[in-house]
Amino acid sequence: MSRWLTEAVPRGRIAAFRTLIYLFVAADLVIFTPWVRTRANVPGELYQPLLIGRLLPLPTPTPALVAVIFWALLLLALLAATGRAPRLLGWAVCGLYLEWMIIAMSYGKVDHDRFGLLVALAVLPTAGRARHGDATRTEAGGWALRVTQIAVVCTYFLAAFAKLRFGGLDWLTGSVLARAIIRRGTDLADLIAQVPYLLIAAQIGIVAFELLSPVVFFLPPRCRLAMVGFFYSFHTVTIATITISFAPHLAAMTSFLPLERVRPLVWARRLVGRDTPGSATDLRESEAANPPEATDPSGSNPPGAGTTARPSGDQAPALGRPAGP
Template sequence: MSVRSAVNGFFFEPVPLGRVAAMRFLAGLYVWIEWWAYMPFIFRHRFVPEELYQPLFIGRVLPLPAPNYWIVTGTLVVMLAAATPMMFGYRPRLFGWILFAAYFEWMIIANSYGKVDHASFGFMTLLLVLCMMPAGARWGDREHLSERVGWGFKLVQIGVVCTYFLSAWAKFRYGGFDWANSGVFTWAIIRRGTVFSNWMLDFPWLLHLAQWGMIAFELLTPIVLLVYRWKRLQYALIAFLYCFHVAVFAALGISFLPHLVAMACFLPLERLDPRATVRRLRARAAARRAAPTEREPEPQFESGP
């Protein structure tokens, strides 16, 4: 196999169109969840004085106005209004671009007050990619394969992996090896610990070991991309990543929900078809109603002489 064919096989691996419909639904559903359950503080920025606004670099370049009550509220309304038709496959490209633009502004509002989160990087990439996916994608379509879809989802997958890998790079950039030998996990547990993690405070050596393990884990995440030919192994690694985030949430209450939504593009979601599932359930219910009920045999009495 030549290098060119290997590169093309990696970046343009054909993916069924059914996965596009599933990812559109998940993306729109997450947008509805985010503003009131996952990150409700973003909407509260409509009451924050404009003097506290410290725009990101992209916010200074464009430039974008400082958020106020009407800008924050209007951005949310547009975002939710565009997410609804897109997630159900109605004009998904048109409403996908509107959603991406609104969510882009939403993230600038969220990250321009002194704290920048990296959990939404892969999700932002997903929204951008979905704008350019085939409009006719339908749930459960496993027959029609597209290299174009494979290219788009590969970019999302790279963004997901970069979220881990560049996190380790940032640790070395700002903290060096002192990060791994520091008390950052101890501080995190003291601040946000739960019943699942407070016991670890009695074992500081275990926390230091976990910090080194975290760096090693993040540096090794590109393996998920390299094993794309061995799907079962790749799915097992993705399952491990999901379990890792469940453990982090149980220990510290920290959730990477948008990142987990974007990571779903690794999975064979084209096997899901809600309409077919509903039809099967209805058919089974109708078959049960139509089936004749078995009557118990009537007792037979012997007649006397």
């Protein structure tokens, strides 16, 4: 179990995952959850903190507190995305984003799509330093990714558990998707809703998919990537039909992907002409992948290497005898 939990991964994968997660945090503040700033205008008596907010305890949100958290988190997330000071900046972003989420979810609605992201923020500072493109393998980074993956799968499995716990088997044959389509459905959803029993089949399929999600850990690498692709396709359909994005969950799910193969900086340099095929960077990469052949211990060189071929047969003078007539 410990070997599985700490399976080593390239440091380049950690660097790419770290950059993606912290950039998403910055984007989340200004795109997905800017409405959290409006909590500062809500009367304090309506603030009902989550359990963690009661245990710490945390202060009731005020305009000044929310503004400080917003701007500090935005700045620190952008700095953390560079990979500098991974522990200091990582812990700071984790703490501030946790408080941001406690403020967001302490007024009656709790989203479960941020569990994987919060776990990723909690474990990334433990992964240590990592540079983009570094192929050196790290067990600490492997542990951080594995824990995030477990959180992602738990989000699915526990969602199915909650459906069956509170809705029972009636959830499978109820009108959950029909109500969602009425509330926030798209034109595509309206077309799907017209097919008899299709929504019932979809609800059964959703619960089955969520209950079987832990299978992803038992698949070989290529099949695992295919199943993760299915996860993403499931959310694509969800966005296209009932406009629920699960964006934080999708960001955390990139922990399954070989992100070290994505090199946007290299692509950008080639796009602007700084690194073109045959450039010094390509030559260095080529030499690293195909090192020059070592000199033959016998001292011989291949034909055409700039040496004179040694005469053989009748052309070679006999030892101990002059080469004349």
